[in-house]
Amino acid sequence: MLLPLFRPVMHDAEEFWSPDKPPAVVLLGGLGDAFAAGFQTLSARDRNAVAEWLEDAMTGGADHLGTAVATGFIEALIHKAESNGIWPEVEAVLGPLSQDFAAAYRNDPFHLAPA
Numbered sequence: 001m002l003l004p005l006f007r008p009v010m011h012d013a014e015e016f017w018s019p020d021k022p023p024a025v026v027l028l029g030g031l032g033d034a035f036a037a038g039f040q041t042l043s044a045r046d047r048n049a050v051a052e053w054l055e056d057a058m059t060g061g062a063d064h065l066g067t068a069v070a071t072g073f074i075e076a077l078i079h080k081a082e083s084n085g086i087w088p089e090v091e092a093v094l095g096p097l098s099q100d101f102a103a104a105y106r107n108d109p110f111h112l113a114p115a
Contacts, residue, residue, distance in 0.1 A: 039086060039089070054097075074105070
């Protein structure tokens with residue numbers, strides 16, 4: 001799924017890492033950040049489509065994809081949504097696996113440590 005708000009992230013990553021492909025976690029982190037930044041401008045349909053994609057990726061047969069999505073997209077999403085004060089809205093859209101990962105991450109002492 002390529003929402004308009006994802007296009008600049010994809011373009012910038014491809015340009016920066018060319019001729020190689022961007023690392024999955026880095027790219028997914030940028031997409032998670034963009035999703036949180038544009039969350040309030042997205043339709044419910046687009047929000048739900050991204051949440052559904054996250055769940056599919058988290059449950060897919062490839063462990064590395066689920067790990068990349070969790071440590072890239074979801075962690076970046078959490079940080080941006082928390083800093084924008086919209087985490088409860090974002091969390092409400094996520095599926096159960098994404099919510100479980102987010103809860104574990106948000107409760108981890110590393111995440112809670114002051115900067």
